[in-house]
Amino acid sequence: MSTIPAELRFAESHEWAKQEGDLIVVGISDHAQEALGDVVFVELPEIGKVFVAGDAAGVVESVKAASDIYSPVAGEVVEVNESLGETPEELNNSPYSSWIFKVKPSNADGDLAKLLDADAYKAAIGE
Amino acid sequence: MGQRTPLFDLHLALGAKLVDFGGWDMPLHYGSQVEEHHQVRRDCGIFDVSHMHVIDVSGSQAKPWLQHLLANDVGRLQHTGRALYSAMLDTQGGIVDDMIVYLTEQGYRLVVNAATGAKDLAWMNAHLSGFDVHLTHRAELAMLAIQGPHARQKIGELVTQARAELIHTLRPFEGQQEGDWFIARTGYTGEDGLEIILPAEQACSFFNDMVGAGISPIGLGARDTLRLEAGMNLYGQEIDEQVSPLISNMGWTVAWKPEDRDFIGRAALEAERTKGIASKLVGLVLEERGVLRAHQVVRIAEVGEGEITSGSFSPTLSKSIALARVPMATADRAEVEIRGKWYPVRVVQPTFVRHGKALI
Numbered sequence: 001m002s003t004i005p006a007e008l009r010f011a012e013s014h015e016w017a018k019q020e021g022d023l024i025v026v027g028i029s030d031h032a033q034e035a036l037g038d039v040v041f042v043e044l045p046e047i048g049k050v051f052v053a054g055d056a057a058g059v060v061e062s063v064k065a066a067s068d069i070y071s072p073v074a075g076e077v078v079e080v081n082e083s084l085g086e087t088p089e090e091l092n093n094s095p096y097s098s099w100i101f102k103v104k105p106s107n108a109d110g111d112l113a114k115l116l117d118a119d120a121y122k123a124a125i126g127e
Numbered sequence: 128m129g130q131r132t133p134l135f136d137l138h139l140a141l142g143a144k145l146v147d148f149g150g151w152d153m154p155l156h157y158g159s160q161v162e163e164h165h166q167v168r169r170d171c172g173i174f175d176v177s178h179m180h181v182i183d184v185s186g187s188q189a190k191p192w193l194q195h196l197l198a199n200d201v202g203r204l205q206h207t208g209r210a211l212y213s214a215m216l217d218t219q220g221g222i223v224d225d226m227i228v229y230l231t232e233q234g235y236r237l238v239v240n241a242a243t244g245a246k247d248l249a250w251m252n253a254h255l256s257g258f259d260v261h262l263t264h265r266a267e268l269a270m271l272a273i274q275g276p277h278a279r280q281k282i283g284e285l286v287t288q289a290r291a292e293l294i295h296t297l298r299p300f301e302g303q304q305e306g307d308w309f310i311a312r313t314g315y316t317g318e319d320g321l322e323i324i325l326p327a328e329q330a331c332s333f334f335n336d337m338v339g340a341g342i343s344p345i346g347l348g349a350r351d352t353l354r355l356e357a358g359m360n361l362y363g364q365e366i367d368e369q370v371s372p373l374i375s376n377m378g379w380t381v382a383w384k385p386e387d388r389d390f391i392g393r394a395a396l397e398a399e400r401t402k403g404i405a406s407k408l409v410g411l412v413l414e415e416r417g418v419l420r421a422h423q424v425v426r427i428a429e430v431g432e433g434e435i436t437s438g439s440f441s442p443t444l445s446k447s448i449a450l451a452r453v454p455m456a457t458a459d460r461a462e463v464e465i466r467g468k469w470y471p472v473r474v475v476q477p478t479f480v481r482h483g484k485a486l487i
Contacts, residue, residue: 038161040440
């Protein structure tokens with residue numbers, strides 16, 4: 001049974017999104033890190049890159065496999081979590097405080113509304 | 128649902144995350160693959176490898192039959208208990224499987240791969256005619272590998288005195304029967320250790336005894352990174368029926384002498400050798416961050432292209448390593464394409480770690 005914080009929104013592809021001021025912070029869910037296993041490398045998006053919701057934004061590699069990370073919202077990447085370069089395992093240790101990138105959203109309300117709330121995500125992953 | 132070993136329920140109780148491996152539901156890890164890897168390099172751990180197949184060969188012509196069937200020569204086994212590693216080839220020189228062969232009191236014992244067991248038996252049976260040989264697939268046996276620098280000492284404390292003495296006296300690459308256990312000093316990790324073949328009904332209690340004594344269970348995930356660091360081939364990755372042992376770092380396992388030993392695949396290998404061996408397996412080390420993976424393209428300036436056969440993150444070296452098949456000429460440096468970008472890699476001997484020590 002994984003942890004699913006009630007204040008977050010989730011994509012079916014297992015990213016979480018959190019509103020922080022006028023930015024959206026993105027990471028991967030506890031369920032996702034557990035399925036991936038030991039994370040050993042994170043390929044971060046480039047700052048300034050503009051995504052449509054659902055675009056491939058980066059890659060998380062575990063010992064086992066590489067997995068694409070999709071941007072749950074449209075917008076421009078304004079910050080990336082460089083510390084994951086040294087300590088990618090933080091995605092395993094604390095998936096909800098280890099964010100991957102922050103987006104300046106172009107349609108925050110509309111995109112967030114399309115994401116799952118905690119209960120719906122819980123149902124989506126069969127817990 | 129895949130096939131299950133006698134230890135399946137125990138794996139679940141120990142919190143295993145399961146993976147399909149060659150049609151078997153096997154533990155991938157019990158929590159952290161990386162921690163399990165370190166555990167084996169630094170101390171020891173237990174693997175359930177009961178999905179591998181044990182085939183006993185008996186009959187008056189067991190020896191000449193295996194000398195025909197295998198690329199290595201069982202005639203090299205000088206006394207009971209000695210083991211050798213061999214490929215079993217098809218007539219084109221392609222590798223049907225790789226295996227360990229032990230000389231036993233009754234004949235020979237073969238240990239072959241999990242996914243290839245049925246294919247191997249069909250191949251062997253198809254080549255039996257004219258030989259007084261009897262094959263017994265010992266599906267009722269389980270197999271446990273205990274690997275790591277402290278493996279023999281710790282197991283010695285958990286078994287009968289006779290078994291402890293055998294464990295103490297076995298030399299590397301030897302295996303002997305003791306009661307209804309067959310104990311071998313072999314493995315697939317690059318560390319010292321044992322592989323024990325025992326009746327399935329005893330496997331759970333022995334596994335439990337080991338866990339109770341503080342020895343960690345280790346999943347197939349760590350088994351893969353351990354064998355990759357040790358530079359050992361995995362059937363289906365480095366080797367299969369499309370490749371010969373001569374391009375797979377297995378030239379040393381082909382016994383060319385005596386020259387009149389007519390093993391299956393010999394003519395094809397001789398032709399390949401005469402023509403010139405085109406490629407080889409090398410090790411790659413990625414100095415930048417990232418992870419090398421199977422099937423990525425390798426480019427060597429002025430030499431040509433190759434392909435990664437297995438790639439992963441090396442927990443011991445804290446960087447990504449790979450085995451790759453490249454043109455024979457090779458070089459010290461190469462590049463690998465990862466998601467459309469070319470990354471520089473170092474080309475090294477394909478043994479990255481042995482007995483806990485980095486070799487690159």
